Amino acid sequence: MKWIYVCYALLAGALLPIQAGVNLRLRGSLGDPIWAATVSFGVGTLALLAYGLITRSPLPTLTMVGTAPAWAWIGGCFGAFFVFSTIVLAGQLGAATMMAWLLAGQFLAALILDHFGLITFDVRMISWQRILGVILLVAGALMVNKY
Structure with missing residues (x-):
C-alpha cells in the first residue's frame, strides 16, 4: 500500500520541472514572472474548485475554518513563492x-x-x-x- 504513495510522490515530483517549463513559457508570453505565477495559481485554483465540485467534496463550515491557527493560512504564500521562484530559476539554471x-x-x-x-x-x-x-x-x- 505504501508503494502507491511512493509512485504518487514520484509522479508529483516529475511534474514539478514540467510545471516550471510550462510557466517559463507563459512568462515569455506574459512578459513577467509575477503575472505568469498569478495565472498559474488562478488556473490551479479553478481546477481544484472544479475537482471539488465534481467529486462533491463537502465545503468546510465557518466553524471549521475558524479552527485553523493563523499561521496555517500562509501555505498559499509559500506555494506562490515556490511557483514564482521556479519560473525565475528555470530560465537561469x-x-x-x-x-x-x-x-x-x-x-x-x-x-x-x-x-x-x-x-x-x-x-x-x-x-x-x-x-x-x-x-x-x-x-x-x-x-x-x-x-
Whole structure:
C-alpha cells in the first residue's frame, strides 16, 4: 500500500520541472514572472474548485475554518513563492540544476521539521543515515550544477 504513495510522490515530483517549463513559457508570453505565477495559481485554483465540485467534496463550515491557527493560512504564500521562484530559476539554471537545488533545500528543511516535530509533523529523529542521505543529495546537486 505504501508503494502507491511512493509512485504518487514520484509522479508529483516529475511534474514539478514540467510545471516550471510550462510557466517559463507563459512568462515569455506574459512578459513577467509575477503575472505568469498569478495565472498559474488562478488556473490551479479553478481546477481544484472544479475537482471539488465534481467529486462533491463537502465545503468546510465557518466553524471549521475558524479552527485553523493563523499561521496555517500562509501555505498559499509559500506555494506562490515556490511557483514564482521556479519560473525565475528555470530560465537561469535549467530544469535539472533547478530541481537539484530545490530538492536539497527541501531535504535540509525536512530534516529539521521532522527532528523537532515542527508544524504538526511527528518527531522523527535525525540519524547519521538521514544526514548521509542529505549530504549525498547536496553532493548530487553540486554535480548536476557543475556538469
